[in-house]
Amino acid sequence: MSSTNAVKILTVGSAVGSIRELFAKVKAIDAKHGKFDLLLCTGDFFGPIQTPGENAIDDEVSQLLLGQIEAPIECYVMQGDQPLPEKVVEKFAKSGGELCKNVFLMSKSGTITTAHGLRIACLGGTYEPTIYSSSEAAPGFLSPFFARQTIERLLANSLTKASSSKSYTSLAAIQSTATDSQDIDIFLSNVWPASITQQTTAPLPDPQLSSLGAPPLDEAVTKIRPRYHFAAAGGSPPKFWEREPFVWEGEDARITRFVSLGAFGNEPATGKKQRWFYAFTISPITPTTAPAPKPANATRNPFTSGVRRNLGKRQLDDTAENFIWGAVNQGNKRTKVIPQGEPGKPPPGYKCRRCESTDVRNICGSASVRSFSEAGPISTLLAIVPKDKRHPKVTFAKYAIRLVTLFEIVPQGMLWATLGVRNPNQDTTVEPAAARTITSRIALKQIKADHLVPNEVQGVDLRRKSPVSPSDECWFCLSNPNLAKHLIVSIGSECYVTLPKGQIIPTHQDDYTAQVPGGGHLLIVPITHYPTFSTIPSDIAKPIIDETESYKTALRSMYEKFGAAAVVFEVGRLSAKGGHAHVQVVPIPLKLKDKVEEAFIKEGTQMGIDFESDPDAALEACQGGRGSYFRVDLPDGRKMVHVMKDHIPFSIQFGRQVLVSLLDMPDRFDWKACMLSEEDDRADAQAFKTAFAPFDPSL
Numbered sequence: 239m240s241s242t243n244a245v246k247i248l249t250v251g252s253a254v255g256s257i258r259e260l261f262a263k264v265k266a267i268d269a270k271h272g273k274f275d276l277l278l279c280t281g282d283f284f285g286p287i288q289t290p291g292e293n294a295i296d297d298e299v300s301q302l303l304l305g306q307i308e309a310p311i312e313c314y315v316m317q318g319d320q321p322l323p324e325k326v327v328e329k330f331a332k333s334g335g336e337l338c339k340n341v342f343l344m345s346k347s348g349t350i351t352t353a354h355g356l357r358i359a360c361l362g363g364t365y366e367p368t369i370y371s372s373s374e375a376a377p378g379f380l381s382p383f384f385a386r387q388t389i390e391r392l393l394a395n396s397l398t399k400a401s402s403s404k405s406y407t408s409l410a411a412i413q414s415t416a417t418d419s420q421d422i423d424i425f426l427s428n429v430w431p432a433s434i435t436q437q438t439t440a441p442l443p444d445p446q447l448s449s450l451g452a453p454p455l456d457e458a459v460t461k462i463r464p465r466y467h468f469a470a471a472g473g474s475p476p477k478f479w480e481r482e483p484f485v486w487e488g489e490d491a492r493i494t495r496f497v498s499l500g501a502f503g504n505e506p507a508t509g510k511k512q513r514w515f516y517a518f519t520i521s522p523i524t525p526t527t528a529p530a531p532k533p534a535n536a537t538r539n540p541f542t543s544g545v546r547r548n549l550g551k552r553q554l555d556d557t558a559e560n561f562i563w564g565a566v567n568q569g570n571k572r573t574k575v576i577p578q579g580e581p582g583k584p585p586p587g588y589k590c591r592r593c594e595s596t597d598v599r600n601i602c603g604s605a606s607v608r609s610f611s612e613a614g615p616i617s618t619l620l621a622i623v624p625k626d627k628r629h630p631k632v633t634f635a636k637y638a639i640r641l642v643t644l645f646e647i648v649p650q651g652m653l654w655a656t657l658g659v660r661n662p663n664q665d666t667t668v669e670p671a672a673a674r675t676i677t678s679r680i681a682l683k684q685i686k687a688d689h690l691v692p693n694e695v696q697g698v699d700l701r702r703k704s705p706v707s708p709s710d711e712c713w714f715c716l717s718n719p720n721l722a723k724h725l726i727v728s729i730g731s732e733c734y735v736t737l738p739k740g741q742i743i744p745t746h747q748d749d750y751t752a753q754v755p756g757g758g759h760l761l762i763v764p765i766t767h768y769p770t771f772s773t774i775p776s777d778i779a780k781p782i783i784d785e786t787e788s789y790k791t792a793l794r795s796m797y798e799k800f801g802a803a804a805v806v807f808e809v810g811r812l813s814a815k816g817g818h819a820h821v822q823v824v825p826i827p828l829k830l831k832d833k834v835e836e837a838f839i840k841e842g843t844q845m846g847i848d849f850e851s852d853p854d855a856a857l858e859a860c861q862g863g864r865g866s867y868f869r870v871d872l873p874d875g876r877k878m879v880h881v882m883k884d885h886i887p888f889s890i891q892f893g894r895q896v897l898v899s900l901l902d903m904p905d906r907f908d909w910k911a912c913m914l915s916e917e918d919d920r921a922d923a924q925a926f927k928t929a930f931a932p933f934d935p936s937l
Contacts, residue, residue, distance in 0.1 A: 243521070244519045244520065245275045245276065245354045245519065245521065245522070246272070246275050247275060247276045247277075247517070247519070247520065248276070248515060248517050249277075249278040249280060249499065249517075249518070250277065250502055250514055250516075251470050251502050251514040252281030252283065252476065252501040252502060252503060252504075253281075253284075253503050254501055254504045255285025255286070255298060256298075257283070257299070258298055258301070260502050260503070261307060261308070261309055263502070264310050267517075268310055271517065272311075274311050274517070275311070275354065276311065276312055276354075277310070277311050278313075278314050278358070278426060279313060279314065279315040280318075280469065280499055281316070281428055281469075281499070281501065282320050282428075282501075283318065284320070284323055299326065300325070302337060302338055303325060305339060307338075308340075309339070309341045312342075313341045314343075314350075314358065315343050316343070316360045316428070317362030318364075318471070319364040319382055321381060321382050324380070327379045327380060344362070345360065346360070346376070346378070346379065346384065346391075347388045347389070347395060348360050348395060349395040349396050354522060355522035356423045357396075357423045358422070358423065359395070359396060359425045360425075360427070361384060361389070361426070361428070362427075362428060363377065363381070363382055363383050364383055364428055365384065365455070368889050368891060369887045369889055370383070370384070370452075371386065372887070372889070373386070373887040374887075375387055376388045376390075376391055377846070377887050381886045381887060382844060382846060383845070386454065389457070393458060396422060396461070420463075421462060421492065421523075422462040422464045423464065423520060423522070423523070424465065424466045424467075425462060425467045426469075427455060427467070427468075428469065429451065429452045429469060430450055430452065430472060430498060431453075431458075431541075432451035432452060432456055433451070433456050433540045434451060434481060435447065435450075435481075436543075437537045439482070440481050440482055442479060443472075443477035443478065444477055447472060447477065450471075450473065456541055459494075459541055460542070463492050464494055465493065465495070465520065466495050466518065467497070468496075468498070468499065469499075470499055470501070472498035472500075475500070475504065476499065477498065477500060478499060478500045478512045478514070479497070479498045481496040481497070482535045482536060483495045483533045483537075484536055484538065485536055485539060487539070487542065491530070491532065492529075493530055493532070493533065499513070499514055499516060500512025500514045712767060712818050715767055716734065722739065722919070724923060727756075727760070727923055727927045727930060728927070728934050728937075730935065732765060732781050732782045732785040732786075733762055733763060733785045734763055735760050735761065735762050735789055737756065737757065737759065737761075738760075738761050738822070738909070739909065739913050739914075739919070740908075740909030740912035741909075742757075742759050742898060742903065742906050743757035743758055743759050743906075744757070745914070745918070745922050746914060746918050753801055753802045753827065754802055754929070755800075755926055755928065756922040756923060756927075758796075758824070758926065759824050759825070760823045761820050761821070761822055762789045762790070762820060762823065763818065763819070764818075764819050764820070769817050770812065770819050770863070771783065771810060772810055772861050772862065772863065772864075772867070773819075773862070773863040774819070785935070786821065790804070790823065790871070792930070792933040792935050793933070800825070803826055803827075803830075803873035805823070805870065805872070806822070806824075807824075807871070808820070808821040809868055809892075811866040811868075811882060811890065812863055812865075812866045822893060824897055826873075826900065826901060830900060831874070832873075834873060834900065837897075841892070841895060842880065847880050847886070847892065848880060849878045849879060850879045853869075853876075853877040853878060856881050859881070860881065866882040866888075868882065868892065891907070895907060
C-alpha cells in the first residue's frame with residue numbers, strides 16, 4: 239500500500255479479558271463494513287489480574303499468547319487501568335512486543351510508525367497524583383500507574399529519528415522508526431486530559447466526567463497535537479463521548495478529534511451498553527498535504543484557550559507524612575524553577591528536594607529533570623548508590639540530568655559519594671538529538687567516569703553507626719524544636735508513643751464516637767534516629783525492637799478492652815534523604831479483623847503491590863539496609879510483607895489508604911484534611927493517656 243493511501247481503522251474500548259468474543263465481533267464488523275487495515279484496542283485489554291486458583295491453563299490470555307486465539311486483522315493493544323499479567327510482560331520482553339501473530343502490545347509510553355506511514359503514540363496506565371509526582375522511575379507494566387517519567391519518555395519517543403526501513407518483524411522494529419516532527423496521527427491513552435471538557439458544548443454522559451482528567455496529560459497533548467485521540471477510562475463503567483473537533487494554531491491548522499469509548503467487556507449493571515467501537519479513515523500527512531478544512535462544528539482549542547487547569551506540579555511535602563511536626567505548611571505550592579542568576583548555577587533559594595542541599599556542587603538525581611539543562615563547568619557531583627547493593631554500577635546526576643556510570647563495583651557500605659572532577663572542562667557535548675530524553679533540543683554536557691574521583695564517601699557500616707539526619711529537620715527526633723510534644727502519650731527507654739496529626743479515627747465529629755478514647759491511632763517511634771527498623775545495628779537492635787513489641791502488645795490489650803483490634807504497619811523505605819523508623823497502630827472494630835488481609839491484597843493488586851509467601855524470610859533479606867519493605871501485623875498475629883521494587887512505585891500512604899477503605903471512611907485519607915486544633919489534640923492525648931495508663935509498659 240502506498241503511504242499516501244487512506245487507512246481504514248477500527249478502534250474499540252476495553253475488552254476486560256473477553257478477547258475471543260471481541261475478536262469474533264471485530265471479524266463480523268470487518269466482514270460487513272471492512273476491510274479494515276488496523277484494529278486499535280484501548281483501555282484494559284487483558285482484564286484484572288487473576289488470583290491464585292483462577293489462573294487456569296485454558297484462560298484466554300494464555301490462549302492468546304500460545305497463538306490459539308487469532309486476531310482477525312493487525313491489532314495493537316495497550317495497558318489500561320490494571321497491572322498486566324506477568325506472562326504478558328515476559329512475552330513482551332522476549333518478543334519485542336509481538337504477543338502472537340498480528341497482536342502487538344504497545345509500550346507504556348511508546349510511539350510507533352506503521353507500514354502505512356501513520357504515527358501512533360500510547361500512554362498506558364492510570365493517574366494518581368501522589369504516585370505521579372513521587373515516583374523515582376517510570377512505572378512498568380506490573381504497576382497500573384504512570385508517572386512524570388512516563389510522560390517524559392512519551393515526549394522523548396515522539397522525537398526519535400526516522401528510518402527508511404519498512405521491514406516490520408516486531409513492535410521493536412516498528413518503534414525504531416519515527417519522524418523529526420513531534421506531531422502524532424493517533425494518540426491512545428487510558429485516561430482523559432484534564433482540559434478536554436473545556437470549550438465544548440457536547441453534553442457529557444455523566445457530569446462527574448468534567449473533573450475526571452489527568453492534568454499532566456494536557457502538556458503531552460499540547461506537544462504531540464494528535465489528529466485523533468482515543469481514551470477508555472471515561473467513568474465507571476466507561477461512557478462513550480465524542481467531543482467536537484478543535485484546531486491548533488499554525489500554518490498547518492491541525493485538527494484534533496477526541497473520542498472516549500465505552501467498554502466492550504463487562505456488561506453494565508444498569509442502563510444500556512455504551513458504544514464501544516469507532517471506525518474512521520485517515521491518510522498520512524506528507525509535505526505536500528494541504529491543511530484540512532476547518533469543520534463547521536469546531537470549537538476553540540481547550541488546551542490553548544482560556545484558563546488551563548493546574549498541571550499537577552509536585553508539592554514539596556505532599557509525598558511524605560508529616561505526622562507530628564508542630565508547624566505544618568498548609569499551602570505548599572512549588573514555585574516553578576527557572577534558571578536565573580549566575581550562569582551554570584541554580585537560581586537563588588534553590589534547595590534539592592531529595593538531599594536538602596543548597597550547594598551547587600551537591601545536586602542529586604531526584605531533582606526535576608527539567609530544572610536545569612545547560613550547566614557549565616561543575617566541580618563536584620553527587621552519586622547515589624542503588625538500593626540493591628549487588629547492582630554493579632552507580633549513576634549520578636549533574637543538576638537534574640542523569641548521566642554516565644561512575645563505579646563498576648559499588649564500594650561495600652557506600653550510600654553516596656561526592657565526586658570531584660579532575661578537569662571540569664573534560665566533557666563530551668552530545669548532539670541535540672541525544673538530548674531529547676528531556677524533551678528539549680539542547681546540547682547537554684556529559685562528564686566521563688574516568689574524569690571523576692571520589693572526594694567524600696557517606697558510608698555504611700551499619701554495625702557501627704546509623705546515617706543520622708539533622709535532628710532539627712527530622713520529623714520524629716525528640717530534639718526537634720518543632721515536634722508536637724503535646725501529642726506524645728508515653729516515653730519508654732528506647733521508644734516513645736505519640737498520636738499523629740490528622741489521625742485516621744475521627745474524634746470530634748457529632749456523627750461518630752471513637753471506640754478507643756482519644757481515637758487510638760498511634761505511632762511507635764524509636765528515640766534514636768534510624769531510617770528503618772531493618773537498619774538498626776544488630777548489637778543495639780534488641781532492646782529497641784523488644785520495647786516496640788512491648789508497646790504493640792500493650793496497645794492490643796487496651797484496644798481489646800474497648801472492643802477493637804489492632805492493625806500495625808510499617809513503611810520501611812530507604813532513601814537518600816533518609817527518614818526515621820516508626821510503626822503505625824490503628825484500631826478497627828472486631829467485626830473487621832478477619833477482613834484486613836483481604837483488604838491489603840485487594841488494594842495491593844490494583845496498585846501492583848504483592849506480598850511475599852514467606853514474610854520472615856523477606857524481612858531477613860532486607861536486614862542491614864539491603865532493601866525497602868512494607869510490613870503489616872495482622873490482628874491474628876500473622877505478618878504480611880511487601881518488598882519494594884525499583885520499577886513499581888510505592889505510595890507511603892498505602893497503609894492509610896487500605897484502612898480508610900476498610901473502615902468506610904474515605905474522607906479520612908488525607909491526613910492534612912483531618913488535622914485538629916491544638917486544643918482538641920491535647921484533649922485526645924489526655925483521653926488516651928488516661929485509658930492507656932493501666933497497660934503502659936513504661937509506667
